[in-house]
Amino acid sequence: MDFKDKVVLITGASSGLGAAIAVYMSQLSAKLVLVGRNKKNLEAVAQQCEKSKGIKALSVIADVSKEADVERIVNETINHFGKLHVLVNNAGVVELGGIKDTAALSKYDKIMSTNVRGVLQLTMLAVPHLIKTKGNIVNISSIVSTRAAPGMLAYCMSKAALDHFTKCIALDLAADGVRVNAVNPGLVKTNILNVAGFSDVEVDSLSKKVIETTPLGKLAEADDIAAMVAFLASDCAKSITGCTHPVDSGKSLV
Template identity: 50%
Template structure:
């Protein structure tokens, strides 16, 4: 099979696919021939991503699943609808996540709960629901974490905790599922040019300054693009990564390796 159609006949479920890394990942998998189930909260954006998948690559229409992942029943419905529609699942990409700023001094329990529910608990639930289907196909999971899971940063207390939890969940699930030949990995993006930071509370001016500062905080001298993360996700989900499991792969321009000097 040509490498560029390596996901032909494979069903890939991507959460948070209506923008940013999730949208780029959907388009990249479409290009590689995958049958897509796309979840997001914004119906219009999700529809737009779906149209781009069809337009650019002329593939079959993705299954669109508008749902809030912190709603347990809605998350159950995502898995049920995917299996009802396609009959199987080969790859789960747990990409949905939120960012909020706040230090240990000013982060309340409500913020902790919001971040842990979206960034950790929803992955936990969707993973457990996907398992019978992934075991049947010897499929795999790719979680989207952050360099904040590998390194500590001030001012994003609950977010860092949530991403460290995703990294360890990835490793533990990988060991639990290795006997079943289901691989579990995650990517750890650095600053990536998406709407995440603005949705997390930055205004345009702050965001531009933040992106400029990224030239210094990333060894390669720039922030990343959603497409660069998407390509790494697809690699980890592919047969090219058949002997990789329990890995946290930084896609961060070297940021995880840097120290102040």
């Protein structure tokens, strides 16, 4: 796979899966637009990406839950590169809590504003540019889009919405030659659980339980997700659209 002269926009690129996807795509010669809220982390990822093939990434400090920021992401991308080939909607937030949580509604609003509304707005603004290049979109969803997870009500709902969003816009954009797919990770070795409020001890305990009940007996690595994103965004997947792709060491089978 080669992304030479291809412009790839990745949200949530300052850490976790987004950072892994960015580094992986940089090794395939992509021209990157890296979006994130943490300036220090984003700059570090951009520097790491530049080391791969000497291609300087465009870093955009932005929050996809804010409309003005989303507009700025697209404007800066087009002003800098003049085109867009791949949009990776990776940015997402996690809040713990179920229906008995008294803050369930506020957590729902926070999660949906980033995981769904922000994705919708950014995609809507990117579509005219993707149509011009016959580009494609890869959404980062989760296996909890179809599997209930205790204490993660709003997050599960947001990923279910993202899966259906993927299918709906794949149908909308097929005639324009724009493909749309989703990657659905299981639990991956990143800091996402710590950010959600889990302690290191709790993360280790949960990881052990997941591994014990996963067919391949291991967690997926961030690079596994990045490899699937790259495949779906490449010409190798030119006949694949509207699909969700679990990368979970078989967890969704049990």
